[in-house]
Each structure stands twice: as C-alpha cells, then as structure tokens.
C-alpha cells in the first residue's frame with residue numbers, strides 16, 4: 001500500500017479514456033489498496049484510477065459521514081444502466097481541481113453495474129451523495145470533469161487559473 005501523487009488540472013491525462021480491467025490480478029489488488037490509501041489521505045470521498053495516472057476503469061468511494069465508521073466501496077468497470085428523470089443539485093469538488101467547488105445538476109438516482117473486489121458482477125441503486133459521487137467518478141473514466149458542466153466562462157476561468165499555477169510550478 002502506497003500513497004500515490006494525484007494529477008492536477010490541466011494535466012492532459014485527465015482527458016484520457018480509461019480501459020476496462022479484464023481480470024483481477026495482484027497488480028489490480030495493489031492498485032485498489034493504493035487508491036483507498038490515497039483517497040483517505042487526501043482526504044476525499046471518491047477517486048478514479050486515472051487521477052493517480054492509471055488509465056483503467058476503477059473507482060473507489062467512501063461517502064460515510066464523519067462520525068460513521070469507514071465504508072470503502074470499490075467499483076471495477078462501473079457502468080450506469082439507468083438514470084432517473086429527476087435531478088439533484090450538489091456542490092462538487094475534485095481532488096484533481098483542488099479548492100474549487102461549484103454546484104452541478106445530475107440525475108438524482110442511478111443504477112450502476114460493476115464488478116466488486118472479488119470481480120463478481122454487482123448492481124446497485126444509488127441516491128443522494130453516492131449517486132452524485134459515482135456519476136462524477138465514472139465521468140473521470142471517460143475523460144470528463146465536473147467543470148465540463150459549468151458555464152463556458154466559469155470553466156475557462158478555472159482552467160486558466162490552474163494552467164497559470166502549473167506554469168509557475
């Protein structure tokens with residue numbers, strides 16, 4: 001288990017499409033451990049593998065409250081198979097766009113098919129924070145960031161800010 005550096009906007013790898021995981025091997029097992037450690041250390045409630053520069057379809061999430069015991073969730077090759085008509089607005093942030101938060105509207109409930117840590121097929125219905133978080137993380141696997149849902153003005157402003165910060169090291 002190792003803490004891994006999180007890549008930050010405007011790193012172009014954040015725009016890559018991640019590839020499916022074909023089988024569970026020891027490399028995937030260690031990647032899962034690294035992702036959970038990195039997510040808790042950040043701290044964050046969700047992490048996609050591409051955020052630590054691994055372009056595979058793997059997501060970790062823990063939406064447990066501060067006073068609740070940790071509840072790590074692992075999603076391998078997650079896919080949204082159904083989304084509700086009704087929408088929800090949540091303030092979102094991203095470990096790859098630190099200290100930036102904006103409200104995003106998304107379907108309030110989704111059904112997600114995925115493989116678990118034993119590579120068994122599972123399907124869950126998610127609502128509330130989990131629904132928002134899983135949609136945000138699956139977007140990462142497709143090279144999509146939450147700022148893509150904002151107005152062009154807001155998106156350009158935050159992109160420029162991070163590009164400038166990167167140039168200044």
Ligand code: NI
Nearest residue numbers: 093094095096
């Ligand atoms: Ni994110």
